[in-house]
Amino acid sequence: MATVLYIQASPRGGRSKSIQVADAFINAYITHHPGDTVEKLNLFEADLPVFGADAAAAKFKIPRNQPVNPAEQQVWSQVEAFIDQFKAADKYVLATPMWNFSIPYRLKHYLDIIVQPRYTFTVTENGYEGLVTGKPLLAVYARGGAYPPGSAVEGYDMQIRYVEHIFGFMGFTTIQRLVVEPTQNQGEQAAQKAIEAALANARILAENF
Ligand SMILES: Cc1cc2nc3c(=O)[nH]c(=O)nc-3n(C[C@H](O)[C@H](O)[C@H](O)COP(=O)(O)O)c2cc1C
Numbered sequence: 001m002a003t004v005l006y007i008q009a010s011p012r013g014g015r016s017k018s019i020q021v022a023d024a025f026i027n028a029y030i031t032h033h034p035g036d037t038v039e040k041l042n043l044f045e046a047d048l049p050v051f052g053a054d055a056a057a058a059k060f061k062i063p064r065n066q067p068v069n070p071a072e073q074q075v076w077s078q079v080e081a082f083i084d085q086f087k088a089a090d091k092y093v094l095a096t097p098m099w100n101f102s103i104p105y106r107l108k109h110y111l112d113i114i115v116q117p118r119y120t121f122t123v124t125e126n127g128y129e130g131l132v133t134g135k136p137l138l139a140v141y142a143r144g145g146a147y148p149p150g151s152a153v154e155g156y157d158m159q160i161r162y163v164e165h166i167f168g169f170m171g172f173t174t175i176q177r178l179v180v181e182p183t184q185n186q187g188e189q190a191a192q193k194a195i196e197a198a199l200a201n202a203r204i205l206a207e208n209f
Pocket of ligand 1: 010011012015016017018019096097098099100101102142143144145146183184
């Protein structure tokens with residue numbers, strides 16, 4: 001039976017559009033896969049370790065088998081716990097807002113914790129190689145504005161590009177995408193239409209995820 005890691009990167013709980021759509025996906029997923037487990041990780045509630053001087057020192061020492069001091073060891077154990085949780089999952093759902101054309105800082109913080117050499121990627125003579133392979137990701141992206149392909153503002157969108165780049169870097173090749181836009185900038189009616197379309201697509205995708 002599979003474990004789905006459901007990562008929430010919005011602090012807005014019940015008001016969050018990305019969470020609303022991802023919740024609909026998860027609920028439909030569970031009806032189609034009743035034996036599976038969903039593990040929820042809200043990044044604004046999680047106790048993410050500070051990735052400061054000690055963690056950065058450990059990051060460079062550990063792959064070189066160099067000794068770490070007690071403070072470095074302590075923070076690295078917390079880093080490893082988040083990596084273990086991440087790697088233990090079989091499937092991934094990410095609900096994330098666009099913040100300043102990219103991702104919320106708590107999601108970046110989480111990625112700075114889990115994207116580590118030897119754990120989630122490696123460097124070979126052929127270049128970078130992701131170590132988290134053969135697992136699907138559904139990413140739900142909510143944005144106040146709209147950034148459709150081919151539009152003048154397409155290039156503003158560093159949310160989708162970054163998320164799919166960094167998960168691809170870790171080895172993900174199966175990434176499905178639900179875009180909820182515009183949730184704010186074009187009024188209530190446009191927002192409602194976008195949310196309803198995303199909810200319907202979420203329920204369809206859940207069946208064969
Ligand atoms: C701090 C902050 C920054 C934001 N920056 C952008 C932005 O750059 N572009 C945009 O289209 N919407 C922006 N928004 C609007 C959110 O993307 C929008 O409200 C979205 O629905 C949030 O996702 P959520 O409903 O899941 O929390 C921003 C919102 C916040 C709170």
